[in-house]
Amino acid sequence: MPADSFAMTTPSEPTRSSAIECLAPARVNLLGEHTDYSGGLVLPMAIPFFTRAAIRPRMDGRYSFASEQFPGGPTLDPEDRSAARGEWSDYPIGVLRQLQSRGVELPSFDLRLSGNVPLAAGLSSSASVEVASAMAMLALTRATLTIEEIAVLCRRAENEYVGSPCGIMDQFVIVAARSGHALLLDTRTLVHEDLPMKKGELEETQIVICNSMVKHSVATGEYGMRRRESEEGQAVLVSRFGIRDLGDATLEQLEAVRSRISEAAFRRCRHIITENARVREAKDAMNAGDPVAFGKLMRGSHTSQRDDFQCSCEEIDFLVEAAAALPGCFGARLTGGGFGGCTVNLVRRDDAEAFRSALTASYQQRFHITAETYLCEAADGAWRHNAEWFGTAAGAQ
Ligand code: GLA
Numbered sequence: 001m002p003a004d005s006f007a008m009t010t011p012s013e014p015t016r017s018s019a020i021e022c023l024a025p026a027r028v029n030l031l032g033e034h035t036d037y038s039g040g041l042v043l044p045m046a047i048p049f050f051t052r053a054a055i056r057p058r059m060d061g062r063y064s065f066a067s068e069q070f071p072g073g074p075t076l077d078p079e080d081r082s083a084a085r086g087e088w089s090d091y092p093i094g095v096l097r098q099l100q101s102r103g104v105e106l107p108s109f110d111l112r113l114s115g116n117v118p119l120a121a122g123l124s125s126s127a128s129v130e131v132a133s134a135m136a137m138l139a140l141t142r143a144t145l146t147i148e149e150i151a152v153l154c155r156r157a158e159n160e161y162v163g164s165p166c167g168i169m170d171q172f173v174i175v176a177a178r179s180g181h182a183l184l185l186d187t188r189t190l191v192h193e194d195l196p197m198k199k200g201e202l203e204e205t206q207i208v209i210c211n212s213m214v215k216h217s218v219a220t221g222e223y224g225m226r227r228r229e230s231e232e233g234q235a236v237l238v239s240r241f242g243i244r245d246l247g248d249a250t251l252e253q254l255e256a257v258r259s260r261i262s263e264a265a266f267r268r269c270r271h272i273i274t275e276n277a278r279v280r281e282a283k284d285a286m287n288a289g290d291p292v293a294f295g296k297l298m299r300g301s302h303t304s305q306r307d308d309f310q311c312s313c314e315e316i317d318f319l320v321e322a323a324a325a326l327p328g329c330f331g332a333r334l335t336g337g338g339f340g341g342c343t344v345n346l347v348r349r350d351d352a353e354a355f356r357s358a359l360t361a362s363y364q365q366r367f368h369i370t371a372e373t374y375l376c377e378a379a380d381g382a383w384r385h386n387a388e389w390f391g392t393a394a395g396a397q
Helices: 090-101 125-139 147-162 169-176 200-204 219-241 251-256 263-287 291-309 314-324 349-367
Strands: 005-007 020-031 041-057 063-067 109-115 144-146 181-186 192-196 205-215 329-335 340-348 372-376
Touching: 020 125, 020 169, 020 205, 020 263, 020 291, 020 329, 020 340, 041 125, 041 169, 041 263, 041 372, 063 090, 090 125, 090 147, 109 125, 125 147, 125 169, 144 147, 147 169, 169 181, 181 263, 192 263, 200 205, 200 291, 205 314, 205 349, 219 251, 219 263, 251 263, 263 291, 291 314, 291 329, 291 340, 314 329, 314 340, 314 349, 340 349, 349 372
Parallel strands: 063 109
Antiparallel strands: 005 144, 020 041, 041 109, 041 181, 181 192, 205 340, 205 372, 329 340
């Protein structure tokens, strides 16, 4: 992809009464889990759930934040530097702080968020809020930012202000995705490529997301712990072999340092190394339009997440196993951060309706929980959705 850059000038100056609305989708990750904070590869796509950020200038120099879903919302003075509040407004405020620290001059505004992204489901509602907010704030300015810069800025908002140690995958795909395509991203270089979802026999398939409706409370702390364990292994590999990060590591190298790292670090690294290899193979499977090969990689990814990264749970394992036994299912796996949330399934299109009802029925029977299923086509990212505010036909990029 060429470097994406354009001047973010509004086509007409907003008046006090006119609100600018920016949309950002959610995402589902098809393959490449927990590889995005150690220089690895990911293969997500944007999905048509949206956060809408409506922004309008105000006259008193302050910044106000409101949400249709949650009551209350702060109004901040321009010099406010208060810490995160542990609530939804942390995400747009984190974005505001990042823009301010880059020297972007932001006029005073009212920002109002609404949307339909399922919360705590592993579909990136938080990155969707960050990106929608960033696009809306930028639409009020004359700053020039690239896709990469917007994604990095939103990730920093989450790492530095919200305090969550996530990687770059969610923010990047939510900005940069192209409809009808998955996005293959090298998280070290941010080089990315759109891979068509409907090539060859993949044309006959459908992505079915199944929301387990559970999120185990360990999720937040465990994510950071898994990350630290993988970094323990990475540090030893880097010093022993002079590699840049786990994105370069091989299983042979990992075996060679096995006695010098903890069992947990060994397993986390083994997951990441094999997962990067699966993403490479997935690119070939997509280019060959081969759902059988792709589904096999999804199954391998789930096993590796369950046994090596140890980020699955009983409900998710049940959904993956039940899915595998249903007609038309090529592959199923846990998607997102883990410990609950969603599975992503590659299913023959003609079987998709029967698949979703059989899967939810067996889950209901086993756990007495009503799962939600979403049949999704790959959507455009925020860059293309909001092209009208940014002076160029972003869709042409
Ligand atoms: C969460 C994080 C991402 C990524 C995934 C796991 O969604 O926000 O950065 O690490 O978990 O692949």
